[in-house]
Each structure stands twice: as C-alpha cells, then as structure tokens.
Amino acid sequence: MHTPEQFKDLYYTYIHNAEDRKMIEEAYEFAKKKHEGQFRKSGEPFFQHPLEVAYIIGELNGGPVTIASALLHDVVEDTDATVEELAEKFGDEVAKIVDSLTKIQRLKLSHRSEDEFVYEDHRKIFLGMAKDVRVILVKLADRLHNMRTVDSLSPERQRALAKETLEVFAPIAHRLGIYRIQSELQDLSLRVLEPKIYQKIVKLVNERTKNRKSNLEDFKKRIADILFKDKIPFRMESRVKSIYSIYRKMYEKGHNFADIYDVLAIRITTNTEQNCYAILGHVHQLYTPIPGRFKDYIAVPKPNMYQSLHTSIVAGDGLTYEVQIRTEEMDQIAEDGIAAHWRYKEGSHYNAREEQKEIEERLHWFRDFVSMSDTNQSAPAKEYMDTLTQDVFEANVYVFTPLGKVIDLPAGSTPLDFAYKIHTKVGDSCVGALINGVGVPLNTALKTGDICEIRTAKNAPGPNESWLNIAKTNSAKGHIRRALQKKDAEIMKAEKVKAGKQACTDSFKTQGVEEAEMERMLSEKRVLDEYHAESLEDLYVMMSNKNPTPGAVIQFLGVRKKADPAELVKKYASSGSKSQAGDSNPIEVPGGVTNLAISLANCCNPIPGDDVIGYISKGKGIVVHRVNCPNITRLSKRLIPVYWKQDLGVSTYPVDLEITASDRNNLLADIISCLGAKNCPCQDLRAHLVTETMNTVVNVTIRVTDSHLLEDVIASVSGVRGVFKVTRVIH
Ligand code: MN
Numbered sequence: 001m002h003t004p005e006q007f008k009d010l011y012y013t014y015i016h017n018a019e020d021r022k023m024i025e026e027a028y029e030f031a032k033k034k035h036e037g038q039f040r041k042s043g044e045p046f047f048q049h050p051l052e053v054a055y056i057i058g059e060l061n062g063g064p065v066t067i068a069s070a071l072l073h074d075v076v077e078d079t080d081a082t083v084e085e086l087a088e089k090f091g092d093e094v095a096k097i098v099d100s101l102t103k104i105q106r107l108k109l110s111h112r113s114e115d116e117f118v119y120e121d122h123r124k125i126f127l128g129m130a131k132d133v134r135v136i137l138v139k140l141a142d143r144l145h146n147m148r149t150v151d152s153l154s155p156e157r158q159r160a161l162a163k164e165t166l167e168v169f170a171p172i173a174h175r176l177g178i179y180r181i182q183s184e185l186q187d188l189s190l191r192v193l194e195p196k197i198y199q200k201i202v203k204l205v206n207e208r209t210k211n212r213k214s215n216l217e218d219f220k221k222r223i224a225d226i227l228f229k230d231k232i233p234f235r236m237e238s239r240v241k242s243i244y245s246i247y248r249k250m251y252e253k254g255h256n257f258a259d260i261y262d263v264l265a266i267r268i269t270t271n272t273e274q275n276c277y278a279i280l281g282h283v284h285q286l287y288t289p290i291p292g293r294f295k296d297y298i299a300v301p302k303p304n305m306y307q308s309l310h311t312s313i314v315a316g317d318g319l320t321y322e323v324q325i326r327t328e329e330m331d332q333i334a335e336d337g338i339a340a341h342w343r344y345k346e347g348s349h350y351n352a353r354e355e356q357k358e359i360e361e362r363l364h365w366f367r368d369f370v371s372m373s374d375t376n377q378s379a380p381a382k383e384y385m386d387t388l389t390q391d392v393f394e395a396n397v398y399v400f401t402p403l404g405k406v407i408d409l410p411a412g413s414t415p416l417d418f419a420y421k422i423h424t425k426v427g428d429s430c431v432g433a434l435i436n437g438v439g440v441p442l443n444t445a446l447k448t449g450d451i452c453e454i455r456t457a458k459n460a461p462g463p464n465e466s467w468l469n470i471a472k473t474n475s476a477k478g479h480i481r482r483a484l485q486k487k488d489a490e491i492m493k494a495e496k497v498k499a500g501k502q503a504c505t506d507s508f509k510t511q512g513v514e515e516a517e518m519e520r521m522l523s524e525k526r527v528l529d530e531y532h533a534e535s536l537e538d539l540y541v542m543m544s545n546k547n548p549t550p551g552a553v554i555q556f557l558g559v560r561k562k563a564d565p566a567e568l569v570k571k572y573a574s575s576g577s578k579s580q581a582g583d584s585n586p587i588e589v590p591g592g593v594t595n596l597a598i599s600l601a602n603c604c605n606p607i608p609g610d611d612v613i614g615y616i617s618k619g620k621g622i623v624v625h626r627v628n629c630p631n632i633t634r635l636s637k638r639l640i641p642v643y644w645k646q647d648l649g650v651s652t653y654p655v656d657l658e659i660t661a662s663d664r665n666n667l668l669a670d671i672i673s674c675l676g677a678k679n680c681p682c683q684d685l686r687a688h689l690v691t692e693t694m695n696t697v698v699n700v701t702i703r704v705t706d707s708h709l710l711e712d713v714i715a716s717v718s719g720v721r722g723v724f725k726v727t728r729v730i731h
Helices: 004-012 018-034 048-059 064-072 083-090 092-107 116-130 133-148 155-175 179-193 195-211 213-229 243-252 273-286 328-336 338-342 352-362 365-369 374-378 381-389 415-422 424-428 474-510 515-522 525-530 536-544 550-557 565-572 667-677 707-718
Strands: 234-240 264-270 309-314 320-327 396-400 406-410 430-435 438-440 452-456 598-600 612-617 621-626 653-662 682-690 695-704 723-728
Touching (some): 004 048, 018 048, 018 064, 048 064, 064 083, 064 133, 083 092, 092 133, 133 155, 133 179, 155 179, 179 195, 179 243, 195 243, 213 234, 213 264, 213 273, 264 273, 264 328, 273 309, 406 415, 415 424, 415 430, 415 452, 415 474, 424 474, 474 550, 515 525, 515 536, 525 536, 525 550, 653 667, 653 707, 667 682, 667 695, 695 707, 707 723
Parallel strands (some): 264 320, 598 621
Antiparallel strands (some): 234 264, 309 320, 396 406, 430 438, 430 452, 653 695, 682 695
C-alpha cells in the first residue's frame, strides 16, 4: 500500500513541469471525490486501487496523461462521471484512454468460456480495442494491483482471475517485454492456481540462495577487483529466477530443480556495449564457461527487444551460475520493455501514431500476433505486404459470430468479408446481415465487439459485380471473382446449349421430326455414347461447335423423311432433266435419285461440312441450300434430304464474307495477305467506309474446300488488327 505522499514523491522525481503536475493533482482529486463512499471487497476505500495503479505507472516512469488516466480509469464505469466530462477537464487524450479502458472492462471477456482458443481471441480483442500502448499499460497495471489484492475475493473468483491473467495479460506483458509486470503477474497467478507447488519452489529457491551466499560474495569480489583495475564502471547484483519460470522448467519441461542452471544469476550492468564484451572476457578467464550456454542477445536481440550477454560458468564450489552482462539501457528495456521506450521525457511531445508505428517496426512479433488471415497468402505479394504494414493497432477488427467465435478482419471490413471468412458457401449464399441483431446494408463497416449474423438463402442470387466494391479483403474479392466467372461460364454454356439445340431442331424439322421426338431420340444412351457426351445438354454444346454437325447425327440415327425421295422427285421435278454435275457433283441424294440436275444455291453458298437440305425446283432440279438459309421455307413439301459425299477431293467453293473493321492504313493489304496465308485468295473484294461509324466494311468472295477451312479463315481474319466482326453473307 502506498500513501498519497509516496505517490507524489514518485512522480515528482521525473515530472517537473508545473502544468503536468497540476493535471495529475486534479485527476487525483477528481477520482478521489468520485469514488468517495465506495469500498473494495477488502474493506479499504476504493480510491486506494486507482492510486496503486497510478503508482505502478509511475514506477514505469509513465507520462502525465498515462498517470492521470490510471487515476481515472474506473470513474466512468463505477461513478457518475462521463467521458465528455473527462475530455473537458483533462483533455481528449485522457478521455480517449479512459473510454477504451471502460469499453474493454465492459466486454467482460472472462464470462464467455475458458478454452485456449478463446484466450487467444481475448488477447487479440484486447489489443485490437486498446489501439494505444498507454491503454495496455494502464490495463496491465490495473490487473497487477487486482492480482496483488486477490486474497479478498472468493476462491472461484480468484481462480478465474488468475487463469485469465496467466492466459491473457501475462502473455501481453511478455510480448511487450515488460518483464517486471509479466513475472509478477505469473507468480501471483501461480500462487492462486497451484498453491502447494508455489510454496515448494519458494522453499527450494530460498535454500539454494542461502547455501550459496558465501560463494556468491566470493565471485562478486573477484570480478569487482578486476573491473576496478580496468576502470570499467559496473553495477553487480544477484537475481533470482521467477517462481513461475522455475515452475515451467520443472513441471512443463520435466527438469529437476538441481539441473536448473539459472535459478541464481549474477547480473553485471555497465555503460557501453564494448565494456559488456570486455567483462565477458574477464569472466571467462576467471571461470570455466559451460559449453553451449553462451548467448549473445546484444548482437541478436530477442523479438521483444531484449538485449544482454548470457553465459554460465562453473564457480570454485563446482556449482554453476548464470552471468548476465548488459548496459544500463538494455537493463531498463529488459525490465520494462515497451514501457522503457515509452518512458516519459520532459519536453518531448507524445505522438501516438508515430510511436505506435515505431514500436511496430521494432517488434517483429506483432506481425504474427495480430495474425493476418491465411487466405491472404494467395493475394499478390505487394497487396499482402501493404496489408501487413498497415498500422497494426488500427488494422484489425474482431467480430463475434452469434455463437461467440471471434473472426478477425482488417479495419473497414464489411459483413461480406465476414461471411466469406466463415465459409465460401456462406458468402455465396448471403442475402443480408444483422449486426447486434439489427438488419444492416452489406456495405456497413464492422466494429470490434460487433456480433454479426449472416442471412443466407438456398436460392440466393449470389455475388454480383457490386460486391467487389463492398468487400474489403482480398480473399473475399477472390471468392467473389471466382463465383462471377463461374456464373459467366454458365451463361455461356446456356447460350451454346440454345444455339446447338436450335441448329439441331432446324435440321431435324427438315426430316419431318418434331422437337419433342428429336429430344427423345438424342437422349438415347447409344447416341450420347457415340459422341462421348455426358448429357443431352452436353451434346447440344458439342453440336453448337459443329462437332458433330446435326447432319451427322441425323445420319447416325438413320432418320429419313418418311416420303420416298424418288417419289418426291417424281412428283415435283420435271422429268427428263439430267444431272449436269456428273462425277464432280459433291451432293448425294438418298433413294437412288441420280437423274436430276443438282446445283448449290448461290444465295447461301453451301460448302462441304455445312448442314444442307435440297429443294426440288421445277426446271432446275435439286438446289442445295444451307438449312438455316432464309430463302427456303421450312414447311415446304418440296424439301428433300441431301448429304455431302464422303470423299470430295480438292474442289473449292465460293463463300461471301463481310468483314467489319475500324478504318486504318493498310487494313485491306493486311486482310489480303491474311487470306493468302490461308491459301484462299480473294476472288472479289470491295470495301467502303460507313461514315456514321467510321468503320470500314469489306465484302470479299473467297474459295474454300470445306467448312473447317472456312472456320479457320474466319478466325484468322478476326485476328487482323482493327477487325471486330466477320460474317458469312447470305444473299
Ligand atoms: Mn480497476
């Protein structure tokens, strides 16, 4: 217990500015007045608690704002004081710190559950909410005093508090390098959780210290003699390892107490790094070092900034001692960690953001500590690094699922990020969100402590383009992009199914087969197997690519128009006309019709590979059209199925193409050379400029052997710079 005078003496030693002192005094009086009439469980006036918390901050040489915040840390939670009132009286900084502390207090983390993961979450939430190292320092001091006075609580409450201290607060003190607070928190917790073991270790340590007292003195004297001679300034003390770290070595790592080298350590503090190494040399000259026990944390500091030389030696009594050698500055950092760095310097202005940044740069562990989501690994490296280097205190929000699980996300994240973080399926089927039970738009930014619930639906429309702007995390964006691509692929497939089906329906109609009957036939297993199609849809997609063509399928099925072609010819064609095409005729008419003239229509210019149909015209014999030629009326009774012969040789057939392109120099030359390269020179070429659009339209007639070559040519011409459309013309 400290008196008000002791407290004042403490901060007067390093805070000299009159205004700063005045603020602390006012905070002191304000808190004392507000807590008047309140008592702790132990019976003492409540105000003793904030006073002790402020004293601990003073021992760490905390600045006036931190001390005032320590004095005021419970007034908003436990009295009628408000944050606004504090802001007015003590400034925004104090008000903000107390506000954060109050919010952390209200989360009542320890009520949730007690497993490992939850404690890990609590550490994250605590750091996420703290946002300011001063908040963490006051909270640690608060907890330290509560643990020092834990005896007045019920045994259950003692255990709960000790457990939480060990799992949540001691690790934070450790990560911040505040060894002084860390070891005391651990020892106090162990005393509550394992009282028998605690007492046993205390006894063992006392015995060893007592037995070694004279040896220790001898050691100190020999070292001191040499250092005096060398005029190396030094301070030497013996230090006992913390009870908790001995406990861990004995009960978690299974060591015997006798085997623990560093229960008793000798610490030598000097002024410069150079002298540290000089002292080490003397120590190793006087005593035998134990191989493998030397560690140079000066050259390679620990992640929490700890620096020191460690070595273990065998002294004259045959017993081992650990020797720690460091500078005064290193010693301060070893004891107080971040707090040492934060030590109040008169006249220097505190810049929270800048200093947080500096700390983050110094503390490598922060990167693992406020861990980024593992899915971010796949994001491009630069984005990943950017995410990492964001100010970590500000970087994360911790949001609860309705079941109390914590999801951590970058600041600014929305319910969509939350949904995708839970599961891709939850994201894809998201239709809305509730935050703290209230429906909100999907672009609402989440805050630490929010309970977020995602509404999903089985037939949810799923992601759309706008979701890419709503989601903040790369992983959610990635999932959304993938879902959109999948949707596009589905739409494309649907279009292909439609096109294939249309082409097929057209062809089958010419054979007098209606759509329903066609679908039945195509669904037969033998048809699907023939073309290695998995389903009817699949077959349609294949047919939209003309592989197979509807004609080929019709041939495979043996579908024939019921009417006998010979009959048709007899009925409609004028007799006597003869086939003029002779052997060079590429078309075959079923039913042994050979005595009619056969010609290819010059409106649609069919070429081998096209799906075709014959039209029996009076006087002209059979004119072969493409099945989709608008010039044949599908319902005409004069239609007759015709097929391309199998081996057609090298004959070529004319095709009219219309090429639309943006106007540029050398366009025609490029098109002509492209056609030449495909070995189908232009027979005729006309070009004109469409003035409204400034596009050039080129009409060209080429000769090709079959539809495969034509497709190849069309693809090739489409690739000429400026060309954006190539169509086959039907006159
Ligand atoms: Mn408190």
